[in-house]
Amino acid sequence: MRRDFSDLFDTTKPLVALSPMAGFSCVTYRGICHGMGSDYAPTELTSARSIVMNGLSKSYRFMRINPETEGVTCIQLFGNVPEDFTEAMKLICEDELLGQVDIFDINMGCPVQKVVKTGAGSGLMRTPELAAKIVSECRRTAESLGKVLTVKTRIGFSENMKNGPEFASMLAGSGAQAICVHGRTAVQMYAGQADWEQIRLMRQSVAGSGVYFFANGDVTDGPSARRILEVTGADGVMIGRAACGNPWLFRSVKDYLLNDTEVTDNGNISLREKCDMLIIELDGRIKEVGENTAVKEMRSVMPRYIKGFPGAAPMKVALCRASTRTEVKQILDDCLKGREDER
Numbered sequence: 018m019r020r021d022f023s024d025l026f027d028t029t030k031p032l033v034a035l036s037p038m039a040g041f042s043c044v045t046y047r048g049i050c051h052g053m054g055s056d057y058a059p060t061e062l063t064s065a066r067s068i069v070m071n072g073l074s075k076s077y078r079f080m081r082i083n084p085e086t087e088g089v090t091c092i093q094l095f096g097n098v099p100e101d102f103t104e105a106m107k108l109i110c111e112d113e114l115l116g117q118v119d120i121f122d123i124n125m126g127c128p129v130q131k132v133v134k135t136g137a138g139s140g141l142m143r144t145p146e147l148a149a150k151i152v153s154e155c156r157r158t159a160e161s162l163g164k165v166l167t168v169k170t171r172i173g174f175s176e177n178m179k180n181g182p183e184f185a186s187m188l189a190g191s192g193a194q195a196i197c198v199h200g201r202t203a204v205q206m207y208a209g210q211a212d213w214e215q216i217r218l219m220r221q222s223v224a225g226s227g228v229y230f231f232a233n234g235d236v237t238d239g240p241s242a243r244r245i246l247e248v249t250g251a252d253g254v255m256i257g258r259a260a261c262g263n264p265w266l267f268r269s270v271k272d273y274l275l276n277d278t279e280v281t282d283n284g285n286i287s288l289r290e291k292c293d294m295l296i297i298e299l300d301g302r303i304k305e306v307g308e309n310t311a312v313k314e315m316r317s318v319m320p321r322y323i324k325g326f327p328g329a330a331p332m333k334v335a336l337c338r339a340s341t342r343t344e345v346k347q348i349l350d351d352c353l354k355g356r357e358d359e360r
């Protein structure tokens with residue numbers, strides 16, 4: 018039941034995807050971004066070991082997908098034991114909803130110490146043989162389940178270990194059907210500028226393999242999306258932080274890349290539209306996890322929506338203290354009312 022990455026999308030045009038971000042790329046937000054033009058979005062990382070040990074229920078909320086709002090769906094797993102991945106993939110496919118997933122993505126880029134010290138995430142860049150085994154076994158399992166297998170990784174583990182090109186070529190040779198590269202080493206975490214030249218070298222190392230290649234790191238608008246594609250030779254682009262609280266970004270990047278129009282609506286989204294979208298995301302999250310958790314978890318997301326607006330600072334403080342939907346709505350309404358009175 019071989020399924021190719023290109024069976025899922027029109028790959029004749031560059032794909033623009035929401036990069037997975039723990040705490041941000043929940044099912045609601047992924048659906049919102051897809052509505053604005055994001056081609057797809059992996060879930061945030063979930064532990065394959067935890068699924069094997071505890072079953073699906075503990076991790077379910079992080080893996081929840083919605084094919085209706087998201088289009089193509091992708092669940093990202095992390096771990097360091099091949100059998101954990103393959104077992105987790107099988108368990109996921111036994112679930113009525115999760116079993117509809119199109120893509121399994123293996124995380125080989127997470128730099129968080131808790132993950133790296135187990136040898137998982139970007140730790141796998143230090144053990145390429147194990148990484149290869151994980152990919153080849155996962156690919157075999159994915160194929161038997163009718164799913165596509167992709168990997169997200171970095172340019173290397175550290176400044177002294179920029180093994181990206183060999184690593185990427187190993188991933189393609191072991192069966193990864195798409196690769197996304199974040200242009201930083203694990204040691205860099207998210208600091209400094211993403212190194213697009215290293216991404217180019219990795220792209221080059223898989224040329225002719227048929228693997229779909231995403232470049233990722235520091236894309237913030239249409240022009241930077243075009244530049245990263247030109248510099249790296251990548252097929253598509255993933256956008257992370259710049260898309261937090263800014264789903265409109267996908268509309269403008271897509272327009273810029275595909276229609277050659279410089280749409281600047283990114284800067285022209287009104288505060289009212291932003292507040293309305295914030296409430297749409299909050300309501301979706303409330304349905305997912307209940308009001309209490311949703312409002313708490315939105316505390317890191319809400320400031321992203323209102324970033325850059327005059328008077329955003331006190332509003333952010335108030336939003337971060339809110340604990341109910343009513344409080345959030347009141348803060349937004351007060352702020353919007355104040356602005357309308359000014360006019």
Ligand SMILES: Cc1cc2nc3c(=O)[nH]c(=O)nc-3n(C[C@H](O)[C@H](O)[C@H](O)COP(=O)(O)O)c2cc1C
Pocket residue numbers: 036037038039040060061062093124126127169199207233234235236255256257258259
């Ligand atoms: C808060 C946060 C959480 C993240 N969580 C994940 C994750 O779960 N899985 C993953 O592969 N990458 C994760 N990343 C990395 C992003 O997907 C992306 O590779 C990185 O932010 C660089 O892209 P950007 O410059 O467009 O943000 C995370 C990044 C941030 C900032």
